[in-house]
Amino acid sequence: MEFTFDLEKNKEKILEFKGFLSDHKDMPGALIPALQEAQVKFGYLPQEVMEIIARGLDVPASKVFGVATYYSQFTFIPKGKHNISICLGTACYVKGAQGILEEFENILGIKGGETTPDLQFSITDCRCVGDCSIAPVVVVDEDVYAKVKKADVKDIIQKYSLEVECVDN
């Protein structure tokens, strides 16, 4: 699915971000910190923002795209309001993390790396979050769920869906 970046709505953020770029223009190796800053600010890296970085740091746009697409931390579609990270590190894997990932995918109807069209949830299948002693681990936003079982998946999603409804009301 396509997500469009609203330049008008993000006008102020863009202005701030351009300030960041001019402050760091002379720092050696500024490109990756700039991409990281952009992702924090805008939630993802729309093409428009990457072009701003290219101009701001005076590097070819091809290099900005090349570097950004190399690293798995950068995302080119917006993340959902709630980001569900399912750890697929070795410890989690031998304890059944693959099945847990599939359960999330089935219930939400999206694959790892995707975002639901209503922008509520995204699923990230990530490599080792370093909580191996409580494997398998699922991290939703900042909340860590330890020793997750397949049967828990529905409840975890429910918890965040409920929050959404409350806010809407």
Place this chain on the structure above:
Amino acid sequence: MITREELNRIRESHKPELEAKLLADGIAEVKNGHLVLTGDYYKNQKRVALKNCGLIDPANIDDYIALGGYSALEQVLFEKTRKEVIDFVTESNLRGRGGAGFPAGRKWNEAYGIDSDQKYFLCNADEGDPGAFMDRHILEKDPHSVLEGMAIGSYAIGANQGYIYVRAEYPLAIKVLRKAIEQAREYGLLGKNILGSGFDFDIDLRLGSGAFVCGEGTALMESIEGNRGMPRKKPPRTSHKGLWLKPTILNNVETLACVPVIFQNGIEWFKGIGTEKSTGTKVFALVGKVENAGLVEVPMGMPLKEIVYDIGGGVANGKKLKAVQTGGPSGGCIPVDLMDTPVDFESLAKIGSIVGSGGMVVMDEDTCMVDIARFFLEFTVDESCGKCTPCRVGNKRMLEMLTRITEGTAEFHEIEDLRELAEVIAETSLCGLGQTAPNPVLSTLKYYYDEYVAHVRDKKCPAGSCRSLIHFTITEDCIGCTKCAKVCPVSCISGEKKELHTIDDSQCIKCGACLESCPKDAIRKE
């Protein structure tokens, strides 16, 4: 900015306070004049790199100073020449804890010997091995030990600027490090003219962006420079031409955390721990199907069995031990009959695995070794940077073969093809990632060849884990309670109430939900 006298004053005044608090809370006890954590889990451990973890408040530099922190830096700056520092580390035989086990002193000596207007000292905190979290723990619980280790190393090689390259996936570690650097600067333990010695050194953080290969030295430097993190070809070594082509030393978090402790306690003390060739201790992340999962630090050379059973409490849920995987995607699987192997650099290499960064994953009888090899290959294929052909293409071909094997569609000759390809990739890849990627395949081929044969010839997965090769059937014990039919997500179980049910194998997705729901254990998985 504090002076040496003030540093000692802080230590002397704060130490009794901290000790009293730890003893009163029951967190620690005094053993041989040192504070150690209480509890059975720590009884058989020897904590060097983790010596302060759990005892000090990582957000309070005074706690670190109270337990001897920054005394090694002070000693080095005022009592030792640069060359003496290097000789000291060389003689202690401290070897890199990040995986390769290269002697730290020798590495430092390389950069020391080169004249350059600028040198860099880097800390590799891009801990990427799945199933390992030693560095994360040190960074979060004892960040100053890493900063002090870096300062000592920088003094020795003549660097004034350091970088810590830390994974973005470790937000807490980043926060703790930022705070620690700020405090160290405030006290003048980083920055200009440290403790009035005339030595300048400062540290900045660089965040990784989720590329496993950036744990490789040259790729890490490419990444700090703002490029795609792809390894360079060597030579030149990074100690000659590293970051921005200046002499650069890169050490792992755990290695650096050991440095101040060695200066505090002396070479003989450190060499007294571990084996002759692998001195000191190693931290392992003991995880997987083990009763007590967690970080353990033990002297090098401790038999694997002792780590898994005496400290880890054996296999969880009363299952049988099948293998211990060490060294992450670069390591191998160690079978049960080699559990007496001492865990040190040489012994593990001899049996086809490595100490690596310290991941130690316990696997029980339900783990399929072919699937584990496939799992690691999937990881490597994902993380291969694509620069050299053996790694980019070869690993992909291996993954395809392994996938066919786990799905039961492989031909018999593919097992040998797999071995041959694995050997070629190991010999011809550009960097450590590709060179070691075949290790999980080669070690499982060596020790679990029967399992490969069972998958290919008999179309069976002995561990009952590969979905395409397992089948669920209902036995005569079925009482027709219909529970299984209700939970089946694809409705492939049929049968009348109170009569024997059957599973339509062609529709079955092998999810195992029926097995868990059956009150009579009448569902068989084979």
